[in-house]
Amino acid sequence: MKDRAVKMMKSMLLLLILLAVVSGRRTHLLKGLPATSTVEENSAAGVSVYTFNVTVSPLSSEGVAILPTIVNSNPLTEAFDIESIGDLEYRVVTTGNPVLDYETMPKSFDLLIFVEDTTGRTDLNTLTIQVTDKNERPVFQGNMAIQTVMIYVLEGTPPEHIYQVDAADPENAELKYSLLPAPVPFLVLESGAIFSTKEFDYEKDPHCYFLNITVTDPDGLSSTRTVNVNIININDERPYFTTKQRFYRIPEEQSPGTVVANITAKDPDDEDSPSRLFYSIQSSDRYFSINPSTGVLQVTGRIDRDALPLRLHPNISLIVRVEDSPSGGHASETEITIIIDDINDNPPECNPSTFRKEANENTTAGMFLLDLNYCKDIDVDSTNNQFNFTGLSGFGSNNFALESTVSGRLVMTESIDLENPANLGIEVYSLTVRVQDIACPNYSNMIYIYIRIKPVNEFFPVFSNLSYEFNVPEIIKVGSSIGRVNARDKDWPPSVITYSIVAGGGTRDYTNIFWISPTKGDVKILARLDYETTQKHILTVQASDQEKTTTASVTVNVLEVNDEEPVCSPNFYSLQIPVSLAVGTNINGFRIQCQDRDSDPRSFRYFINEGNMNNHFTFSPSAGSNTSQLILASRFDYETSLDKNWIYRLHVYITDDNLLPARDKITHLIKTGTVTLSIRVIPNPTTVITTTPGFTVVTKRENLYSESAWYVPFVITLGSLLLLGLLGYLGFLLAMWVNTRCPPAGKADGVSLINAPGMYLFSIFNTSQQDLVYDSV
Numbered sequence: 016m017k018d019r020a021v022k023m024m025k026s027m028l029l030l031l032i033l034l035a036v037v038s039g040r041r042t043h044l045l046k047g048l049p050a051t052s053t054v055e056e057n058s059a060a061g062v063s064v065y066t067f068n069v070t071v072s073p074l075s076s077e078g079v080a081i082l083p084t085i086v087n088s089n090p091l092t093e094a095f096d097i098e099s100i101g102d103l104e105y106r107v108v109t110t111g112n113p114v115l116d117y118e119t120m121p122k123s124f125d126l127l128i129f130v131e132d133t134t135g136r137t138d139l140n141t142l143t144i145q146v147t148d149k150n151e152r153p154v155f156q157g158n159m160a161i162q163t164v165m166i167y168v169l170e171g172t173p174p175e176h177i178y179q180v181d182a183a184d185p186e187n188a189e190l191k192y193s194l195l196p197a198p199v200p201f202l203v204l205e206s207g208a209i210f211s212t213k214e215f216d217y218e219k220d221p222h223c224y225f226l227n228i229t230v231t232d233p234d235g236l237s238s239t240r241t242v243n244v245n246i247i248n249i250n251d252e253r254p255y256f257t258t259k260q261r262f263y264r265i266p267e268e269q270s271p272g273t274v275v276a277n278i279t280a281k282d283p284d285d286e287d288s289p290s291r292l293f294y295s296i297q298s299s300d301r302y303f304s305i306n307p308s309t310g311v312l313q314v315t316g317r318i319d320r321d322a323l324p325l326r327l328h329p330n331i332s333l334i335v336r337v338e339d340s341p342s343g344g345h346a347s348e349t350e351i352t353i354i355i356d357d358i359n360d361n362p363p364e365c366n367p368s369t370f371r372k373e374a375n376e377n378t379t380a381g382m383f384l385l386d387l388n389y390c391k392d393i394d395v396d397s398t399n400n401q402f403n404f405t406g407l408s409g410f411g412s413n414n415f416a417l418e419s420t421v422s423g424r425l426v427m428t429e430s431i432d433l434e435n436p437a438n439l440g441i442e443v444y445s446l447t448v449r450v451q452d453i454a455c456p457n458y459s460n461m462i463y464i465y466i467r468i469k470p471v472n473e474f475f476p477v478f479s480n481l482s483y484e485f486n487v488p489e490i491i492k493v494g495s496s497i498g499r500v501n502a503r504d505k506d507w508p509p510s511v512i513t514y515s516i517v518a519g520g521g522t523r524d525y526t527n528i529f530w531i532s533p534t535k536g537d538v539k540i541l542a543r544l545d546y547e548t549t550q551k552h553i554l555t556v557q558a559s560d561q562e563k564t565t566t567a568s569v570t571v572n573v574l575e576v577n578d579e580e581p582v583c584s585p586n587f588y589s590l591q592i593p594v595s596l597a598v599g600t601n602i603n604g605f606r607i608q609c610q611d612r613d614s615d616p617r618s619f620r621y622f623i624n625e626g627n628m629n630n631h632f633t634f635s636p637s638a639g640s641n642t643s644q645l646i647l648a649s650r651f652d653y654e655t656s657l658d659k660n661w662i663y664r665l666h667v668y669i670t671d672d673n674l675l676p677a678r679d680k681i682t683h684l685i686k687t688g689t690v691t692l693s694i695r696v697i698p699n700p701t702t703v704i705t706t707t708p709g710f711t712v713v714t715k716r717e718n719l720y721s722e723s724a725w726y727v728p729f730v731i732t733l734g735s736l737l738l739l740g741l742l743g744y745l746g747f748l749l750a751m752w753v754n755t756r757c758p759p760a761g762k763a764d765g766v767s768l769i770n771a772p773g774m775y776l777f778s779i780f781n782t783s784q785q786d787l788v789y790d791s792v
């Protein structure tokens with residue numbers, strides 16, 4: 016601006032000078048002017064428009080004082096300037112500022128050129144410059160005029176119109192569009208419309224195209240602008256697996272979390288950036304899971320190769336799916352197979368694992384006893400399920416051996432004799448055998464074996480004596496034990512010996528007099544022995560250990576004992592005697608005669624046990640003979656009422672104990688015979704009292720027996736009779752009372768009465784059975 020103002024000032028100044036000069040002296044210095052020249056529009060700076068000379072007068076050869084100057088222009092412009100080209104020759108050139116434009120600027124400029132030479136002469140002339148039109152290149156309009164246009168095209172879009180180029184020609188001529196480089200999938204139409212010619216694939220095609228659009232006018236002038244076409248990526252591709260491995264091998268029984276496979280995939284849409292993908296297992300699977308974001312396949316469940324279904328099908332197939340969006344994106348699936356390898360994780364199991372076996376003692380060495388191989392190892396792989404039998408142990412295991420470690424057959428190596436002190440008491444051998452995996456880590460189990468050595472009955476029973484002799488009194492009670500036999504054998508464990516009588520146990524009258532306790536060997540008698548019949552029994556007893564028997568003889572000597580009672584006659588007798596019979600008379604000449612099979616005739620003793628009231632009767636001799644007479648001992652006296660009975664019933668006891676020492680009497684080796692005598696006293700037919708002649712009682716004593724003894728039985732007998740009578744009466748009363756008082760169904764109560772005056776005790780026990788027990792005190 017400032018510059019421009021300065022120029023204007025300068026021009027004004029020049030104009031003023033010019034006016035002054037013109038008003039002064041004016042000569043024709045500018046040769047060739049006025050003139051008209053042309054200049055093409057758009058000429059660059061320095062383009063010569065017109066050339067002229069300054070004519071200097073010969074007087075002033077010094078030259079010009081003021082160079083030719085454009086002092087004014089109509090219209091005003093600075094588009095021209097004057098420059099010297101030497102020898103007073105000048106030309107008008109374009110300044111290029113502004114550039115002349117035919118279409119927008121005035122088409123003619125009048126330049127007023129002033130010059131003054133050194134002599135002071137001036138000249139002012141006009142140069143008319145006509146701007147000539149020149150064909151100009153077309154121009155782009157709109158955005159394309161000011162920038163590189165960016166066009167975005169979605170991949171996968173069908174060919175379409177993507178942009179309209181806007182260009183114009185200054186001359187308004189018809190324009191042509193063209194496009195470079197040639198092999199691009201775009202075309203531009205006459206109208207300037209740009210079309211894509213294909214469907215773009217971001218993943219295959221270039222992502223960016225630079226199209227040079229050239230617009231050309233009919234004269235061939237052209238302009239070119241670049242259009243940048245960018246292909247926009249869209250999610251149109253399915254992800255694919257980059258993991259090529261489809262088969263994996265893992266051992267069974269891996270802990271949860273163990274990584275099996277690292278499945279990776281790629282989404283072509285994501286190009287080089289890491290893909291965000293989602294993994295899943297399609298088939299339902301209880302063994303594995305996949306990390307949805309990393310694709311790492313892990314063990315989640317127990318994988319047991321030895322159990323169904325893996326036992327049969329050790330390959331697990333999984334459909335792995337990968338998606339590029341958690342919902343409704345593109346997905347791919349692949350099948351991977353995991354092969355489960357067996358490991359040795361099971362010990363051999365035996366069923367049964369406990370064995371019981373019996374073997375006879377003295378079984379020959381080397382005999383097969385047991386097959387222990389009921390074992391199985393469920394590990395699938397044959398390298399993992401082999402096992403062997405080892406480690407036979409247990410007390411006494413040296414008697415046994417395993418035939419081989421493979422077979423599991425147990426054999427005996429020693430014959431076991433139970434009677435051998437080394438083996439004594441061992442009947443059952445408890446052994447263990449280990450059944451062990453051959454493969455590491457040698458899992459094992461125990462087998463328990465109980466071998467019972469069955470005793471064999473090898474030895475015969477042996478009686479403690481070769482024969483036995485028992486001395487037995489003949490009166491021994493039935494059921495008594497008379498002796499014992501005993502036998503043993505050497506078998507271990509000790510045999511149970513059973514005894515029996517195999518011969519000689521009976522007599523003509525009894526088939527079995529003897530009995531032997533089968534377990535104890537006690538010999539007992541079942542019937543009475545009678546020395547008088549058999550003095551000696553010879554039995555054969557047998558001892559049996561159930562298989563083997565031995566016999567021994569037992570001699571039973573029957574010892575003589577006073578076991579026979581005196582037998583006297585007459586046994587019963589009735590006598591009548593006159594009341595006046597003289598004392599000392601052998602009544603009616605009666606005598607009893609006794610005999611005893613096992614007693615001396617002199618051992619008898621006679622006494623009247625009962626009925627001898629007032630002791631009227633006695634036997635003489637009272638002892639020492641096998642015969643004795645009945646003697647009247649005292650006279651009867653009915654007058655003074657001393658005697659009242661007219662009938663006597665005498666119980667005479669005859670014992671055979673007379674000669675026995677006192678010691679034996681206690682052992683009851685006394686036998687008593689009885690004789691019953693009935694004596695009726697006949698009263699005198701007349702009342703005449705005859706004088707009784709004096710008499711002498713002759714008592715013949717043949718041994719030292721006390722005479723007074725016979726009173727005692729007499730008194731007891733008499734008293735007993737009286738008591739019996741009373742007892743009977745009371746019993747009758749009681750029976751009546753019981754009948755009237757007791758209910759039919761008895762009660763378990765007890766009643767006891769004491770009848771004080773009669774000194775009798777009646778007890779009723781256990782009336783439920785209506786039993787009455789009478790007890791006399």
Ligand SMILES: *[C@@H]1O[C@H](CO)[C@@H](O)[C@H](O)[C@H]1NC(C)=O
Nearest residue numbers: 274276277278279309310311
């Ligand atoms: C899975 O594979 C990828 C790439 O190969 C790796 O970066 C990553 O660490 C792997 N993951 C595992 C758990 O191995």
Ligand SMILES: *[C@@H]1O[C@H](CO)[C@@H](O)[C@H](O)[C@H]1NC(C)=O
Nearest residue numbers: 403405420451452453454457
């Ligand atoms: C039995 O198994 C054990 C342990 O694996 C091994 O040491 C031994 O050699 C095996 N014996 C035989 C006869 O195979």
Ligand SMILES: *[C@@H]1O[C@H](CO)[C@@H](O)[C@H](O)[C@H]1NC(C)=O
Nearest residue numbers: 608609610616617640641642
């Ligand atoms: C009584 O004993 C004598 C020998 O003392 C004998 O001769 C006689 O036969 C015996 N009488 C009777 C009945 O046994």
